[in-house]
Structures are given as structure tokens and as C-alpha cells.
């Protein structure tokens with residue numbers, strides 16, 4: 001009766017949210033992938049460092065072992081660029097960093113996509129990070145920085161779109177990750193200014209699409225013709241699949257993203273989901289050819305549970321088995 005399980009039926013939480021309460025929910029959820037997502041934004045490099053510290057903690061590693069005992073794979077998804085090429089290198093290598101709209105090199109976000117030395121450094125750092133955060137699935141999600149405008153405007157990069165530049169960085173990261181894990185694949189995150197497919201760079205073998213429709217309306221289906229907001233995201237999908245192909249295509253949804261709904265501020269608000277919308281969206285994504293589907297599920301841990309009781313993690317997991 002149940003349709004074939006998707007390769008990925010996942011939820012993405014902050015590492016510190018992997019508490020006993022969350023473990024109990026995951027165990028009964030039917031989900032098969034747990035993504036750990038250090039907080040993004042301007043402090044993403046520091047939150048990624050905290051995750052690496054946690055990975056050294058035997059108690060945390062024991063929790064990951066329990067997650068795996070539930071039949072779940074553990075993956076890591078995060079904005080990693082500033083961690084991989086730290087801003088502290090700016091004074092020694094200003095030309096590694098991006099040029100802003102005013103022609104000034106800046107270590108604020110990302111790097112220059114045309115600087116071979118910077119790309120080589122990025123590759124080597126990605127290899128080290130993949131060694132520290134090996135992915136159970138072989139799928140890696142080391143994203144560029146979490147900003148709406150982070151492209152380089154130098155003379156060499158000027159003719160490249162933000163998506164072209166992101167894909168160049170992802171290729172360098174992929175080469176590094178494969179030094180650590182030869183079977184690795186790496187996502188291209190279609191999100192904010194990288195939502196359009198690259199125009200001047202073709203994805204190499206090993207790159208897969210991850211479509212993340214941030215700020216969509218999560219209470220009505222993506223294909224609801226009455227939703228102008230959702231239509232803007234919906235129309236991005238065919239060109240993205242045309243460029244990256246359907247193989248391994250992934251969705252990172254926001255249905256369960258209580259950090260977004262709480263304005264990224266604690267205390268968390270009470271999460272409202274629409275099961276029917278989630279089911280319809282999952283069915284839609286399957287038909288479109290996506291085989292990996294996950295949602296952010298941040299701000300649903302102990303502090304949430306104290307305020308509102310159980311968050312709908314199990315309800316969310318059931319949405320995958322109810323779709324046709």
C-alpha cells in the first residue's frame with residue numbers, strides 16, 4: 001500500500017537540539033535521515049566550529065550511534081564557506097576574497113571565484129572538513145555563505161552570474177571532499193541569489209541539485225495557482241532540473257522550520273503545519289523527479305516541548321507514507 005520509500009525522508013536540526021526528547025521523536029518518526037545544521041547567518045563559521053567540538057564529545061557521538069540504530073543516516077548541511085576560507089586570511093591574501101559592488105576586496109562573504117589559489121585552498125580545507133564530518137550517505141552539503149548578495153564583482157568574475165560563481169566554488173569543494181571520501185557527491189544549493197541555474201559553467205559529475213524554497217508559503221501547496229509566492233518558486237524547478245538533472249535531486253523544505261517561523265529568535269513560537277500541504281508537496285516533488293526530501297526542523301527541541309508539548313515530528317514523518 002505504501003509507495004516506495006524515498007531515498008531521503010529527512011529532518012534538519014541544530015546539533016544542540018539532539019536531546020533525549022528529540023531522540024524519542026526521531027525514533028518513532030519513520031524518517032530515514034537526520035541532518036545536523038549548525039546555525040547559519042553571520043556567525044556560521046563559529047557555529048560550525050562548535051559542531052566540530054561536539055563531534056569530539058563521546059556523549060554526542062553516542063547520540064549519533066542511537067540515531068543510526070533507528071535506521072537513520074546522519075548528514076551535515078551548513079553554510080561553510082567562511083569557515084573553509086577564514087576572514088583572518090584577508091590581510092595576507094586580499095585577492096582571494098570577493099570584490100564588492102564598489103570595487104573593494106572584502107572578507108565579508110564568500111571568495112573570488114576566479115582566484116586559483118583561493119580555490120585550491122578551499123579544496124584542501126573541504127577535504128579536512130569532510131574527514132571530520134563524514135556523511136553516512138556520501139552526500140555532502142557544504143554551502144556557500146548565507147547571504148542574499150555574496151558574489152564577486154572583480155574584472156574576471158563580472159561576467160559570471162552568482163550561480164556560476166557558486167558552482168565554481170562547489171566544484172572546488174567537491175574535489176576536496178572526494179579526497180576524503182571518493183564516493184562523495186556534493187550539492188549545489190539553489191537558494192536566494194543562486195536560485196537560477198548557472199549559465200556559463202556546467203555541473204561536473206558528482207554535483208546534485210538541492211532546491212530550497214525559502215520564504216515560500218508552507219501552508220498552501222507549492223503548485224497552488226492562487227499562491228503568487230509559491231508560483232515564483234515553482235517556476236524555478238524546471239530550469240534547475242534541466243541543468244542539474246533528476247538523478248539525486250534533493251529538496252530542502254521549510255514546512256517544519258520553526259526557527260524561520262520564530263524569526264530566528266528564542267523563545268520559539270508554536271509551530272503550525274498543514275499536513276495536507278506537506279503530503280501534496282511530497283507527491284508533487286516525487287512526480288517532478290526528486291528522490292531526496294527533507295525539511296528544516298529547528299527550534300522544536302526541549303524549550304519548545306516545555307512550552308507547547310510534542311512538536312509534530314511524527315506527524316511530519318507520516319506525511320511521507322500517506323502520499324500517493
Ligand SMILES: [Zn+2]
Pocket residue numbers: 098099111112113114115152153154155156157158
Ligand atoms: Zn572575482
